[in-house]
Amino acid sequence: MSVTETGSAHPEAYAHLAAEAAKLDAQDVLRDKRAEFVLDEDSVYLDGNSLGALPKAVPGRIADVIGREWGELRIRSWTESGWWTAPERIGERIAPLVGAAPGQVVVADSTSVNVFKAVVGAVRIARGRDEARDEILVDAATFPTDGYIAESAARLTGCTVRPVQPGEVPAALGPRTAAVLLNHVDYRTGRLHDLPGLTAAVHEAGALAVWDLCHSAGALPVGLDAHGVDLAVGCTYKFLNGGPGAPAFLYVRAEHQGAFDSPLPGWNGHVEPFGMEPGFRPADGSLRGRVGTPDILSLLALEAALGVWDGVELDAVRAKSLALTDFFLRCVEAYVPEGRVEVVTPAGHAERGSQVALRCADAAAVMERLIATGVVGDFRSPDILRFGFTPLYLGFADVERAARLLAETLDTV
Ligand SMILES: *Cc1c(COP(=O)(O)O)cnc(C)c1O
Secondary structure (H helix, E strand, O other): OOHHHHOOOOHHHHHHHHHHHHHHHHHOOOHHHHHHEEOOOOOEEOOOOOOOOEEOHHHHHHHHHHHHHHOOOHHHHHHHOOOOOHHHHHHHHHHHHHOOOOOOEEEOOOHHHHHHHHHHHHHHHHHHHOOOOOEEEEEOOOOHHHHHHHHHHHHHHOOEEEEEOHHHHHHHOOOOEEEEEEEOEOOOOOEEOOHHHHHHHHHHOOOEEEEEOOOOOOOOOOOOOOOOOOEEEEOOOOOOOOOOOOOOEEEEOHHHOOOOOOOOOOHHHEOOHHHOOOOOOEOOHHHHHOOOOOOHHHHHHHHHHHHHHOOOOHHHHHHHHHHHHHHHHHHHHHHOOOOOOEEOOOOOHHHEOOEEEEEOOOHHHHHHHHHHOOEEOEEEOOOEEEEEOOOOOOOHHHHHHHHHHHHHHHHHO
16 A cells, blocks of 8 residues: 555655655765665665664675684784774774864773763762762663663762753752763654753863763764863764674763773773783773773774765764754655654754654554565654664665655554
8 A cells, every 4th residue: 555545645745855855865965975885775774873784894804804813813913903902093083073182082892881981980080079979960861771870880989870851950960969971862862962061061060971972973073072071982883883782982081081990990901901910000091991802803893884984074964964854854744644653853953863753653563564664763662763864874865765655654554
């Protein structure tokens, strides 16, 4: 059954929006980037905010890492192939994408583990200045792992956690606040929070701001240095396309590095890792965030994947991201019968990440059927259809097609 038969939209609307999509694609300055990814023409991939598509440079690089670096050079690769320094080298590659000057970003471990390092580290810095600070404010709508880990970090440091909606953080701050853990973009709704304004408010209260950039790194300019962020963490397998389980990154602002006391002081973060000393002496700079032996295969896949950013301006990525989500919202409005879905993502550009979330009845069943048509988004409990828009490999025709197939699917569920 097609939409035209069920009468949800007029055929002229399709022709009109399809023609507009073609025009927007022709003007798209990032359109050649798609050829750097492995994608198929039969589907529209709107799940790059969960697992980015595979950059074409990765398989060959990983074959070389396995066959030559591991297979032939074996242990020599720790030095000769640059394995040992990969965490900080790849950190430097990510740094400009999040607005960080060199020496502040390291790639290691999962996001969850880095949330732990960052929150405990932030609380220790805050309490080192003022022991009376014993409260951690946490984004009440946070991705669950951040909340779970903040709870444990609080128990370990003698603090309590207070869940607060990001917009209410300024009112909740006080002399007892040690640190504030916030998501830059809400993973469920796609709402972008005011990183500059909230960070300034946290500082005014004498506390430290820790930002989780999982849904903004690679999707929009972040400006960590410019906005004075204290510590930050982020995923590399979402908009940075690093591959399933690719290690995350940790940012520790230069001025805090001397006081950053990692709760996971592993031998890789030691100033002399091969001195094999019984006592821990932390390395300087971003290296202090390292823990144990890095997962080289994942790290080097990520490094190869980051090649797609060569020559890309983040402002162009942001402009296209907003144009794609605007266009998707227009197509949804034109094609989907009124009242069938509720747009949860903010309409204002200043409050929108690179994702659109739609609330609807039977969302799980709708998404299952939609995926069967080749439009791949995801479902978030209890009633959210989530669509991620990766500007490097999506076009406007993809967006029009996704909205059209969504409308058709909604008609049949
Ligand atoms: C995706 C995501 C994570 C994932 O954490 P992992 O440790 O990589 O599983 C954490 N926080 C946020 C906000 C996320 O969006």
